[in-house]
Amino acid sequence: MSKLKVASSPHHHNQRDTGQVMRLVAYACIPGIMLQTWYFGVGVLIQIALCMLTAIVTEALIVELRKKNTERVIKDSSAALAGLLLGICLPPLAPWWIAVIGSFFAIAIVKQAYGGLGFNMFNPAMAAYVMLLISFPVQMTSWLPPISLAELNFSILDAIYTVFTGFTIDGYSIEQLRVGADGVSMATPLDHVKTSLVEGYTVQEALQTPIMSGAWGLGWAQIAIAYLVGGIALIKLNVINWHIPGSMILAAMLTALILHLADSSQYASPAFHFLNGSLVIGAFFIATDPVSAATTNKGRLIFGASIGVWIIIIRTWGSYPDAVAFAVILMNMAVPLIDYYTRPRTYGHKLKTSAINNSEDD
Amino acid sequence: MSMFADYDQIMERIATQRLWDFPGGVHPVERKSLSNQESIARLPLPELVHIPVKQHIGVNGEIIVNVGDKVLRGQPLSSSDNAFSVPVHASVSGEIIAIDEHVAAHPSGLKELTISIRSDGQDTPFNYEPLSDYSTRSKAEIISAICKAGISGMGGAGFPTHLKSNNVKPIEFLIINGIECEPYITADDRLMREHAWQIRQGIDILNHLLQPKQVLVAVEDNKPEALKTLSIACQQEDHYQVVSVPTKYPAGGEKQLIQVLTSREVPSDGLPVDVGCLMYNVGTCYAIADAVIEGKPLIERVVTVTGEALAKPRNVWARIGTPVKDLLTFAEYDPNKQSYPRIIMGGPMMGFTLSSVQVPVVKITNCLLVPAHKELPLVEDERACIRCSACADACPVSLLPQQMFWHSKAKEYEKAQEYNLFDCIECGACAYVCPSEIPLVHYYRKAKADIRQQQIEKEKAEKARIRFEARKARLQREKEEREEKHRKAAEARKQAMNKDGGVAQDKIAAALERAKAKKAAAQAKAQTSPDEAKKQAQSVPAASATIVTSQDDKQAKVAAAIARAKAKKQERAKQQESAPASQETSAKKVDKPSNE
Numbered sequence: 001m002s003k004l005k006v007a008s009s010p011h012h013h014n015q016r017d018t019g020q021v022m023r024l025v026a027y028a029c030i031p032g033i034m035l036q037t038w039y040f041g042v043g044v045l046i047q048i049a050l051c052m053l054t055a056i057v058t059e060a061l062i063v064e065l066r067k068k069n070t071e072r073v074i075k076d077s078s079a080a081l082a083g084l085l086l087g088i089c090l091p092p093l094a095p096w097w098i099a100v101i102g103s104f105f106a107i108a109i110v111k112q113a114y115g116g117l118g119f120n121m122f123n124p125a126m127a128a129y130v131m132l133l134i135s136f137p138v139q140m141t142s143w144l145p146p147i148s149l150a151e152l153n154f155s156i157l158d159a160i161y162t163v164f165t166g167f168t169i170d171g172y173s174i175e176q177l178r179v180g181a182d183g184v185s186m187a188t189p190l191d192h193v194k195t196s197l198v199e200g201y202t203v204q205e206a207l208q209t210p211i212m213s214g215a216w217g218l219g220w221a222q223i224a225i226a227y228l229v230g231g232i233a234l235i236k237l238n239v240i241n242w243h244i245p246g247s248m249i250l251a252a253m254l255t256a257l258i259l260h261l262a263d264s265s266q267y268a269s270p271a272f273h274f275l276n277g278s279l280v281i282g283a284f285f286i287a288t289d290p291v292s293a294a295t296t297n298k299g300r301l302i303f304g305a306s307i308g309v310w311i312i313i314i315r316t317w318g319s320y321p322d323a324v325a326f327a328v329i330l331m332n333m334a335v336p337l338i339d340y341y342t343r344p345r346t347y348g349h350k351l352k353t354s355a356i357n358n359s360e361d362d
Numbered sequence: 363m364s365m366f367a368d369y370d371q372i373m374e375r376i377a378t379q380r381l382w383d384f385p386g387g388v389h390p391v392e393r394k395s396l397s398n399q400e401s402i403a404r405l406p407l408p409e410l411v412h413i414p415v416k417q418h419i420g421v422n423g424e425i426i427v428n429v430g431d432k433v434l435r436g437q438p439l440s441s442s443d444n445a446f447s448v449p450v451h452a453s454v455s456g457e458i459i460a461i462d463e464h465v466a467a468h469p470s471g472l473k474e475l476t477i478s479i480r481s482d483g484q485d486t487p488f489n490y491e492p493l494s495d496y497s498t499r500s501k502a503e504i505i506s507a508i509c510k511a512g513i514s515g516m517g518g519a520g521f522p523t524h525l526k527s528n529n530v531k532p533i534e535f536l537i538i539n540g541i542e543c544e545p546y547i548t549a550d551d552r553l554m555r556e557h558a559w560q561i562r563q564g565i566d567i568l569n570h571l572l573q574p575k576q577v578l579v580a581v582e583d584n585k586p587e588a589l590k591t592l593s594i595a596c597q598q599e600d601h602y603q604v605v606s607v608p609t610k611y612p613a614g615g616e617k618q619l620i621q622v623l624t625s626r627e628v629p630s631d632g633l634p635v636d637v638g639c640l641m642y643n644v645g646t647c648y649a650i651a652d653a654v655i656e657g658k659p660l661i662e663r664v665v666t667v668t669g670e671a672l673a674k675p676r677n678v679w680a681r682i683g684t685p686v687k688d689l690l691t692f693a694e695y696d697p698n699k700q701s702y703p704r705i706i707m708g709g710p711m712m713g714f715t716l717s718s719v720q721v722p723v724v725k726i727t728n729c730l731l732v733p734a735h736k737e738l739p740l741v742e743d744e745r746a747c748i749r750c751s752a753c754a755d756a757c758p759v760s761l762l763p764q765q766m767f768w769h770s771k772a773k774e775y776e777k778a779q780e781y782n783l784f785d786c787i788e789c790g791a792c793a794y795v796c797p798s799e800i801p802l803v804h805y806y807r808k809a810k811a812d813i814r815q816q817q818i819e820k821e822k823a824e825k826a827r828i829r830f831e832a833r834k835a836r837l838q839r840e841k842e843e844r845e846e847k848h849r850k851a852a853e854a855r856k857q858a859m860n861k862d863g864g865v866a867q868d869k870i871a872a873a874l875e876r877a878k879a880k881k882a883a884a885q886a887k888a889q890t891s892p893d894e895a896k897k898q899a900q901s902v903p904a905a906s907a908t909i910v911t912s913q914d915d916k917q918a919k920v921a922a923a924i925a926r927a928k929a930k931k932q933e934r935a936k937q938q939e940s941a942p943a944s945q946e947t948s949a950k951k952v953d954k955p956s957n958e
Contacts, residue, residue: 003703004703004704004705004715004716004717004718004719005702005703005704005715005740006471006715006717007704007715007740007741008801008803008804008807009708009710009711009712009713009714009788009790009793009803010710010711010712010790010793010794010803011706011710011711011713011715011731011733011738012390012391012545012710012711012738012790012794013738013739013741013793013794013796013799014388014390014794014795014796014797016797017745017797017798017799018745018748018797018798020797021748021750021797072745076745078748116746117745117746117748118746118747118748118749118798119746241755290748290749290750290751291748291749292749293749295749295751295754295762295764296751296754296762297754297755339765343762343781344385344754344760344761344762345760346630346759346760346761346782346785347384347617347621347627347628347630347758347759347760347785348617348627348628348629348630348632348759348785349630349782349785
């Protein structure tokens with residue numbers, strides 16, 4: 001008999017590797033993306049495609065420079081997923097260079113400069129989103145209301161033209177498209193409520209305007225529900241744990257409820273916060289990024305809940321209408337600390353106090 | 363123990379089938395039906411057996427046979443001269459052909475001391491001495507019988523059974539482990555199905571020895587037949603309870619099973635008995651019944667021979683020492699079904715690959731797994747850890763495998779230990795779920811081995827330091843002793859010298875006496891011839907006599923000699939008056955006293 005192969009136990013492996021995990025997360029986005037495309041047009045898909053392409057090319061180039069196995073790295077699909085998540089978050093008709101700069105930044109700076117997959121401290125998609133939002137606030141907030149494009153007879157070609165030239169085939173700019181029939185610039189519900197509050201309206205008054213009622217407001221809510229379905233599927237498939245999304249949504253809802261009960265004219269209801277903006281997609285797809293999230297179950301609860309509270313705080317008192325990216329990045333920074341102080345009690349050990357005794361670590 | 367359930371709570375939960383759970387765990391594909399469909403077959407008598415002298419945790423027994431000896435089946439080959447040694451027995455009758463190093467049933471593939479026997483084909487049994495009616499025997503007699511039969515834990519750890527059974531602390535739960543949670547392995551399953559009664563007899567013996575409040579026979583719920591047969595076998599005894607445990611790997615780990623049944627946790631630095639539990643594998647119970655009731659030593663066991671590279675996977679009764687090759691041949695191993703030859707001893711989660719087919723079956727060998735090409739694919743190179751913590755979710759002892767991995771890989775062993783590295787039971791659940799296919803357990807084993815090595819070296823260094831310091835102290839002591847000796851010797855010499863001085867003084871005194879005598883004689887003579895020289899001679903010895911005590915004896919002697927010479931000269935001068943001749947001789951005589 002020829003020489004026997006020697007290997008270390010276990011010899012048995014779960015057949016789900018990193019690439020499959022990443023791809024499962026991407027597949028779970030599909031219902032949400034479909035609805036988003038339905039409401040906002042093909043621009044959504046263009047942004048996603050641009051982001052994914054740039055992310056993959058950037059990753060390949062850098063991995064090549066770092067003399068690693070490029071094929072294996074690309075096959076883990078992590079760059080593609082980061083691109084996908086960033087693409088989802090971009091306004092559908094934002095100029096093409098927004099997507100390219102953002103994806104390049106996410107991969108080259110946030111991920112690879114820190115050492116590549118597993119070593120990045122921040123969520124690449126969210127760090128890139130924040131960078132874009134601060135650097136290009138106009139382009140990054142130019143959302144159109146859901147379905148409005150259908151009413152404008154906006155074709156696929158129009159979308160492509162707008163993304164790459166800034167104008168539709170007929171020569172309309174995004175700014176012109178955003179101005180509705182009544183001459184009021186249309187915005188996202190979160191934006192609208194925030195602006196109305198600044199202008200002295202109550203939340204209730206803000207919600208009664210046409211932008212919020214009917215199909216438009218419903219559109220955002222349906223998209224949130226679609227991502228919720230995908231997220232629950234991920235939990236069912238054991239791709240993510242319930243701890244982060246659960247605690248994040250619960251904490252956000254509780255914070256919103258307390259504020260709403262205190263003064264319902266100034267603070268929107270928990271349901272409004274839940275169905276608008278990126279709370280749901282953030283909870284299931286963004287905050288659960290394993291690399292930059294807390295790793296113990298107790299830590300995940302703290303991490304998720306803190307993000308939830310931050311989201312409501314920033315939405316309410318901050319200068320930006322949505323806050324998921326900021327909240328996630330804030331808590332990314334706290335992860336080493338959270339992990340250190342939430343070590344589980346090992347079998348047969350007394351409740352740990354050594355975490356406090358051993359001051360130096362990580 | 364306050365954080366855990368008490369006896370009554372536990373019994374209530376067991377009665378209502380609401381057991382506890384352990385954290386983590388995994389559900390790998392079981393593949394048990396591959397080997398558990400047929401009854402246990404008997405392997406043909408092996409031509410050659412290789413019996414390692416040490417097959418348990420502890421020390422070797424002393425070998426009591428020689429090369430060339432003829433031995434009978436069941437005859438002891440080594441003694442149990444020490445509490446930590448377990449004897450081994452000839453598993454076939456025949457001739458001892460070698461007592462030498464042979465490749466061991468160990469992941470290292472290293473060699474160990476092994477007794478090889480060539481079978482004579484007769485299988486003649488040794489004359490066993492059964493322990494008649496054990497219930498009337500003393501505890502010591504029963505334990506001695508168990509020890510003499512060479513029984514060590516057959517679930518995998520190989521701890522000497524007589525040591526475990528010699529327990530004095532109170533036992534609430536005697537737990538019989540029929541979990542067999544590793545995928546593929548069905549040896550205990552078949553044994554329980556086919557020999558439930560004998561297992562029950564073994565339990566009776568342990569019950570008699572240990573007097574527990576309750577006996578719990580735990581079987582995973584994926585073995586309904588075994589549950590049924592054992593329930594029937596145990597039904598007469600009120601305090602025997604067969605418990606169906608939910609299938610989850612590694613529920614059969616000692617600590618995990620105790621947690622599932624009692625909610626109690628064995629302290630990290632303690633033993634199951636510290637939480638009122640003692641656990642035996644069903645195979646061990648079977649062997650105990652053999653040992654006590656039949657007087658039969660442990661010379662064979664059930665081995666699952668399984669995997670898709672075998673045409674006839676099944677369970678076999680294999681004599682201890684049978685080379686793995688014999689078992690593979692029996693199960694019709696087809697090398698073409700493997701892209702590279704690979705044989706795993708044990709299960710797919712905790713087993714180890716063999717480096718030779720000459721490795722013998724030992725007392726803890728429960729399975730040989732020979733997977734086909736795609737059945738258990740080899741892992742490619744590990745990828746980067748994505749910090750997903752699937753490992754922590756799977757860990758049954760609530761460790762943080764990811765952190766242990768970082769620190770083990772970076773050789774930061776102190777930090778790895780801070781994360782309780784040594785509490786890892788190496789079950790492999792973490793590496794099983796790792797999406798980056800990092801061989802986590804391998805890193806932990808390496809870290810543990812390095813740490814142990816460091817400790818050995820530290821101890822060595824400590825011993826060397828103590829030796830060095832002892833030597834330094836010894837040298838210092840010797841130096842001091844030597845100096846003391848020298849000092850004393852010098853003192854003795856000085857004293858001796860003072861004594862010599864006395865002698866000299868005596869001599870001087872004697873010389874003076876002589877001189878005086880001569881002077882007196884000379885005076886007597888001088889009275890006839892008064893002379894100037896005679897007066898001088900008279901005064902000089904006197905003067906020298908007064909000085910002599912303070913001067914050194916030589917001078918005194920010289921002076922005395924001069925005095926004598928002068929006296930003689932005077933005498934001669936007196937004589938010369940009659941014969942004035944030899945002036946030269948007298949001059950010579952002046953020099954002479956200095957040479958005396």
